[in-house]
Amino acid sequence: MRTKFTEAFGVEHPIVQGGMMWVGRAELVAAVADSGALGFLTALTQPTPEDLVAEIARTRELTDKPFGVNLTILPSINPPPYAEYRQAIIDSGIGIVETAGSNPVDHLPHLKDAGIKVIHKCTSVRHAVKAEQVGVDAVSIDGFECAGHPGEDDVAGLILIPAAARKLTIPLIASGGIADARGLVAALALGADGVNMGTRFMCTVESPVAHAVKEQIVANTERDTELIFRSLRNTARVATNAVSTEVVDIESRGCEFADIQHLVAGARGRTVFERGDLDAGIWTAGQSQGLIDDIPTVRELVTRMVTEAESIITGRLASTVDSRIGAVS
Incomplete structure (x- = not known):
């Protein structure tokens, strides 16, 4: 399945594992790379730029295939040393970077001068x-179904993907609500050149999150997410649990961020992923939970998606078109 994206970024399959806080570590990213898809380490998961350099080296010990690094840039009272993380990426010889959050314009000259695709x-x-x-x-366009921050426009992928495809000339990656071959085929039909998956890759054997989290994703339906920070105009989609339900309830009565800060601290979400205590804090998950019913290896997942996508395109869709042409004739 060759697309503008696979040709431009040198990967076998039009499938991306995007950056996920606490999840984008060496074992998962290397497994994604070895499967022929494109995986991203998450820079800010690493405590320091030096730790990121070490994690990049560790990933290279596990795979000789291409992989990238995600650098999420967000306004903060005490921002991380973004320039130092960026330089660690450059010095490590990474060829692909995924940026998210704020406009990457200040980082682009440094990355592009180093020959990095963004x-x-x-x-x-x-x-x-x-x-x-x-x-x-390239652009990865995140529909309202996604885990994490979907923006404030509430536009789902069925509209957002083709709307973006009409405007862009660079490769377009569809993100949000995609977990299987049907989503891949649909995204390609809507004008995308590949797909990005987070929740689906989080629920694989090589994912570093606790097994209890993976089992909960399998058990959950598409309705088991909450939208928090809506009242603060910083919407985030997270899994339904005791903490996210409490946050929504507090917001419904009016609040400042300080009123919920103790509930949504990142360290608490990290505890969920590392210890499997599902109510220790908020943790991100998308509506694609409703499409996930197993915990495969990354290779099994990617191979299954590509094989089934090709079968859908050459089988069911082709036969449907042929039958309609026959009926018209």
């Missing part, structure tokens, strides 16, 4: 167009 994750067509204008090499 994929920028957006949640709206206007931001995708701006990203192409400032010089990124």
Whole structure:
């Protein structure tokens, strides 16, 4: 399945494992790379830029296939040393970077001068167009179904993907609500050149999250997420649990961030992933939970998706078209 994305980024399959806080570590990323898809280490999962350099080296010990690093840039009272993480990426010889959060324009000259291809994750067509204008090499467009931050426009992928495809000339990756071959085929039909999956890759054997989290994803349906921070105009989609339900309840009565800060601390979410205590904090998961019913290896997942996608395209869809042509004749 060759697309503009696979040709431009040198990977076998049009499938991406995007950056996920506490999840994008060496074992998962190397397994994704070996499967022929494109995986991303998450820079800020590592406590320091030096730790990131070590994690990149550890990934290279596990695979000789291409992989990238995600650098999420968000405004903060005490921001991480983004420039130092960026330099660690450059010095490590990484060839692909996924940026997310804020406009990457300040980072692009440094990354591009180092010969790095940049994929920028957006949640709206206007931001995708701006990203192409400032010089990124591809855009990942995040629909409302996604885990994490879907933006404030509430536009689902069925509209967002083709709307972005009409405006862009660079490769487009569809993200949000995709977990199987049907999603891959649909995204390609809507104009995307590949798909990005987070929740689905989180629920694989090589994913570093606790097995209890994976089992909960399998048990959950598409309805088992909550939208938090809506009242603060910083919407995030997370799994339904005692903490996220409490946050939604507090927000419904009006609150400031300080009123819920103790509930949504990142360290608490990390505890969920590392210890499997599902109510220790909030943890991200998308509506694609409703499409996930097993915990395969990464290779099994990617092979199954590609094989089934080809079968859908050459089998069911082709036979449907042929039958309609026959009926018209």
